[in-house]
Amino acid sequence: MDNLMICVMLLILSGVCHIDGATHLGPECLDALNPNVTTVYKTNLKTLLGSLVVNAPLQGGFFNTSVGNGSGRVYGLGWCRADASPITCSNCLNDSISTSFKECPESISLAIWSSLCNIRFSNNIFFGELWNSSSSSTYGNHGLDDPDVFTRGFSMMETLVRNVSKASQMYPTDVIDVGNNRERYGLGQCSQDLSESDCVKCLGELLTTYQTYVLNRTGWEMLGVSCGMWYDDFEFYDNDSRPNIPSPNPSGISVYFLRVNNFFFFFVIYSDNDCINSCDVGCGKRWYKKGDMILALVAILVLYNWIS
Incomplete structure (x- = not known):
C-alpha cells in the first residue's frame, strides 16, 4: 500500500485510559516550549485551560478563547458531546488536561480527543481549522x-x-x-x-x-x-x-484503530477490574502473568484480513 505503514501494537493501558466511561487516547504532543517564554506561556496556558473547563460546560459544550499577548499568547478550544451534562463535560475536560500534562509537560501545542470531549491549544491561532491528521475508532466488545x-x-x-x-x-x-x-x-x-x-x-x-x-x-x-x-x-x-x-468490559478485551497521518496503529487492550477509572501505568500487568499472547496472533490475523 503506497505511503502507508501498518503497525501492530499491544498496548497495556499505558497510552489509553478509561475514566468515567470516556476513553482518553494519548495526546499529540507538538512543539516544545521555548525556554524564553516558558514562564509566561505556562501561566497563560494554566489560565486558558481553567477557562475552558469552566466555560465550555456552560456554553453548550463549546468554548474557544485566547490568553496573553505577543510570544506568550496561547489559543485554546474545548468541546464536549452535546448530550453530556455540564458536570460530565467539566470532568472530562479536567481529565483530558491531566492526561495531557502527564504525557506532554513541555508542549506549546497539543491536541487530545476522547469519547466525550476534545481539547486543543497552541501558540498559533487555529480556530476554524479542520484537524484531520489523526483519528481513532473502536468497537469494544459489541x-x-x-x-x-x-x-x-x-x-x-x-x-x-x-x-x-x-x-x-x-x-x-x-x-x-x-x-x-x-x-x-x-x-x-x-x-x-x-x-x-x-x-x-x-x-x-x-x-x-x-x-x-x-x-x-x-x-x-x-x-x-x-x-x-x-x-x-x-x-x-x-x-x-x-x-x-x-466502554470495555471491566475485565476483557477492547480493540482500537488509530490513524496518525499515514500511519495506522492497531491496539489490543486487556483491562483488569483494578484499572478502570485509572490511568496508572501499572495497570494491565496481569496480561503478562496470564500468558495470553495468543491475543497478539489474533490481532495480527484480524489486521491482515482487513488489509488483504
Missing part, C-alpha cells in the same frame, strides 16, 4: 451484526453527515427500525468553529477511513479532534443526563 442491518445502519450514518448543517450545534442524531422491535441509533458532531463544508468533510473522512474496520459491528465510535461519530443498538445519547458511552 459483537457482530447482521450484514444487511449493518449496511442500513451505515447508510443512516452517511445520511447524518449530509444533514449535519440542519442540526442544532452541528449535532445530528437519527434512529432506524431494523425489525423485530430492534433499532440502530446514530450520532455525529463537529466542533462548532468548523464551517459546514469542513464538518461534512471531517465526518465523511471518518466513515471512509474506518468503514472496513467496523464492518458488521453492532456498535462503534469514530473519533477525531474536530469531529466524532457514534453508533449502537441502544439509545446511548440523552439530552437530559450523562451519555452512555460504550
Whole structure:
C-alpha cells in the first residue's frame, strides 16, 4: 500500500485510559516550549485551560478563547458531546488536561480527543481549522451484526453527515427500525468553529477511513479532534443526563484503530477490574502473568484480513 505503514501494537493501558466511561487516547504532543517564554506561556496556558473547563460546560459544550499577548499568547478550544451534562463535560475536560500534562509537560501545542470531549491549544491561532491528521475508532466488545442491518445502519450514518448543517450545534442524531422491535441509533458532531463544508468533510473522512474496520459491528465510535461519530443498538445519547458511552468490559478485551497521518496503529487492550477509572501505568500487568499472547496472533490475523 503506497505511503502507508501498518503497525501492530499491544498496548497495556499505558497510552489509553478509561475514566468515567470516556476513553482518553494519548495526546499529540507538538512543539516544545521555548525556554524564553516558558514562564509566561505556562501561566497563560494554566489560565486558558481553567477557562475552558469552566466555560465550555456552560456554553453548550463549546468554548474557544485566547490568553496573553505577543510570544506568550496561547489559543485554546474545548468541546464536549452535546448530550453530556455540564458536570460530565467539566470532568472530562479536567481529565483530558491531566492526561495531557502527564504525557506532554513541555508542549506549546497539543491536541487530545476522547469519547466525550476534545481539547486543543497552541501558540498559533487555529480556530476554524479542520484537524484531520489523526483519528481513532473502536468497537469494544459489541459483537457482530447482521450484514444487511449493518449496511442500513451505515447508510443512516452517511445520511447524518449530509444533514449535519440542519442540526442544532452541528449535532445530528437519527434512529432506524431494523425489525423485530430492534433499532440502530446514530450520532455525529463537529466542533462548532468548523464551517459546514469542513464538518461534512471531517465526518465523511471518518466513515471512509474506518468503514472496513467496523464492518458488521453492532456498535462503534469514530473519533477525531474536530469531529466524532457514534453508533449502537441502544439509545446511548440523552439530552437530559450523562451519555452512555460504550466502554470495555471491566475485565476483557477492547480493540482500537488509530490513524496518525499515514500511519495506522492497531491496539489490543486487556483491562483488569483494578484499572478502570485509572490511568496508572501499572495497570494491565496481569496480561503478562496470564500468558495470553495468543491475543497478539489474533490481532495480527484480524489486521491482515482487513488489509488483504
